[in-house]
Amino acid sequence: MLFHVRMDVRLPAGMDPDERAEVLAREKAYSQELQRSGTWPHLWRIVGEYANVSIFDVADNDELHDLLSGLPLFPYMDVSVTPLATHPSAI
Amino acid sequence: MLFHVRMDVRLPAGMDPDERAEVLAREKAYSQELQRSGTWPHLWRIVGEYANVSIFDVADNDELHDLLSGLPLFPYMDVSVTPLATHPSAI
Amino acid sequence: MLFHVRMDVRLPAGMDPDERAEVLAREKAYSQELQRSGTWPHLWRIVGEYANVSIFDVADNDELHDLLSGLPLFPYMDVSVTPLATHPSAI
Amino acid sequence: MLFHVRMDVRLPAGMDPDERAEVLAREKAYSQELQRSGTWPHLWRIVGEYANVSIFDVADNDELHDLLSGLPLFPYMDVSVTPLATHPSAI
Amino acid sequence: MLFHVRMDVRLPAGMDPDERAEVLAREKAYSQELQRSGTWPHLWRIVGEYANVSIFDVADNDELHDLLSGLPLFPYMDVSVTPLATHPSAI
Amino acid sequence: MLFHVRMDVRLPAGMDPDERAEVLAREKAYSQELQRSGTWPHLWRIVGEYANVSIFDVADNDELHDLLSGLPLFPYMDVSVTPLATHPSAI
Amino acid sequence: MLFHVRMDVRLPAGMDPDERAEVLAREKAYSQELQRSGTWPHLWRIVGEYANVSIFDVADNDELHDLLSGLPLFPYMDVSVTPLATHPSAI
Amino acid sequence: MLFHVRMDVRLPAGMDPDERAEVLAREKAYSQELQRSGTWPHLWRIVGEYANVSIFDVADNDELHDLLSGLPLFPYMDVSVTPLATHPSAI
Amino acid sequence: MLFHVRMDVRLPAGMDPDERAEVLAREKAYSQELQRSGTWPHLWRIVGEYANVSIFDVADNDELHDLLSGLPLFPYMDVSVTPLATHPSAI
């Protein structure tokens, strides 16, 4: 079941550089593990913004919330979820 | 080059049923031809709305505008385009 | 799997009274059938508005879109869907 | 008498972890007591957000404001209240 | 129990003058009856707009929705309801 | 001459508790003096929000601005003023 | 007492040209009479829009509403009123 | 003196095709004459929308308003004007 | 050439009182010099807000930007500029 997710990252201005590097590294590893497992099939950067558009493929709403709220950057992001259905013209 | 496109369809309330059926049939054929050619790789329905989220893969901005403004439903749609870039964590 | 749905009804000003009565009767029957089956467990009127807040319990996104787009009033409604997850403090 | 309440939690970035844990524990206890008493019959998490949708069942507006402004997280939340009425098609 | 209600009237451009005069006369009578009974204690015009701010004093949400949806102008109005509570500094 | 005023209070997260208590006490005294004099005839709490809806009765715009900008909480509030006129259906 | 007023004109697409010319002529005469009397001291066009920014000088809110709702174009305008006070730095 | 202008075109759904073709032809001629004279140095289509972004080079605000309100499509457009100044880093 | 300017002042909560007094004194002197020279012909306070509506009379866009960006309060303000033209009904 597919969901469209937009994430806008807002890191605090005075964040400690080491803490920042560490959370970004954990975010990358977390994201790539989900991409490899097929749960996060698409991840695109929005041009000019510290934001992404993603597609998630999950079993249900609870799984999606667990994945998103487990993102290392979750406390620093605005996340917006849109459920997707099969389009009748899709081939 | 990828673009994220959201299309919201707003058909006039009193549209003639035959005209409506005809434009929807043309829209479907047009869309499926672009899907087959790889130009329109993703097309999803937004749950509960007469709207879709699409990904287009085009050579440049002019090609994208020509494709979108050529949609049979173009006069009846609000279209919003977001350029996408490669995400550094994408695998 | 639960979804929060808000529906705002906007019937055309000059709608034929018989057509209006007929579509409202069909809407009521459709809604009550889904309520009886457990698919539409909550339906509330928003005070002062021709709008409702509903909770749907469905198997997946496609089932929800089919139910909503099948509403007799669907062509006359703005529908907004929010996926719900289990709250960790819910009992 | 039912009210629809949406709560968005915004904890300060640099909040002391112990203070944070303590206020969250108090919030959970407060919420579960109201759920057990029947005053807070529904509590759902919004997928991907630190937010919930709730239904309250109270005697009047003053009782609702007392309950909401007494939430341990109240100073850290945006709260939006919508009064609900019986829907004529509800069974 | 008090509620703050804002009503914005949008009569159709080509409305028949007699129908318009008739619905406005019914609206006035309906409003004044509720004012006399104490249910609609305040009614003010917003300067420069075809809109009003009102205070209603009702037993519960259902009574308020019945009163508002019974307004002769209801099909031509946007209505927004805000529940009010006692202010701790009010005398 | 009546004005509708909405005030949303936003006290800084880390405000000193004594300073906070002191400014709230001054706000209450200031407000009650204006209520007693008839200048601030209505003051209601908005349910679930640290906000109020008020009606002011003043001689002119300058008097209203002086009263509002003199509120002890003025530096911590968003204030929105709407001028009111006599409604032709008011009794 | 001064008020800032913005008016956006939205004439119906299919308005009869004679009716249009007649209402515009009446609007101009009405506006110029108020300008001559000192009640409407400033009237500016917003560049690129069928809209104006105006300053009115009136005795009270009721007078302003009477003047604005009496504008021949009032049924075709969105009007937004902002009360003005003396600025402490104005000379 | 430069101005940034965005124009969104909204032709009525049922516009007569000949009238439509005629107004579009006049718009094109009007636009190209201003481009040739140097008054309208840039004109770009917004991808996916019936809208453009333009730069105008005019002597003053009055000239700009005369040019824009003289556009054959002016009655069918939303126009938004932003004044531009020299940027200190521009070469 | 006239421009409509709205300025909303947002001084930081913990600003040093002396620094605050000093910048406000400089702002007042700066504003009054421009008013005396005829460049800033109107300056009004918006009732209930730390904001003003102003009219500027300048030679061109660059002069206006220089004046506005030179305001001592400029780093603490949201400024919105609207170009004005002669209104055909203005006398």
Next chain:
Amino acid sequence: MLFHVRMDVRLPAGMDPDERAEVLAREKAYSQELQRSGTWPHLWRIVGEYANVSIFDVADNDELHDLLSGLPLFPYMDVSVTPLATHPSAI
């Protein structure tokens, strides 16, 4: 391929003056290098705002994102990108 970019700069209130001067100098050098190379053909200041409107001429979306995210002020800016196409009336 052209893109319209709006950048709004929001430097933190308490930024160190030397750090501020240094990042602004780097921004200017970076911007002027791109202007000289033809990648950033237009750069205009928005009157009254710490913001600019720019036109970029790039090979593709990835190049644009690299350029924008490499701006020394990027962490302090809101950036909004709009893809542009050839306008059929442009000469």
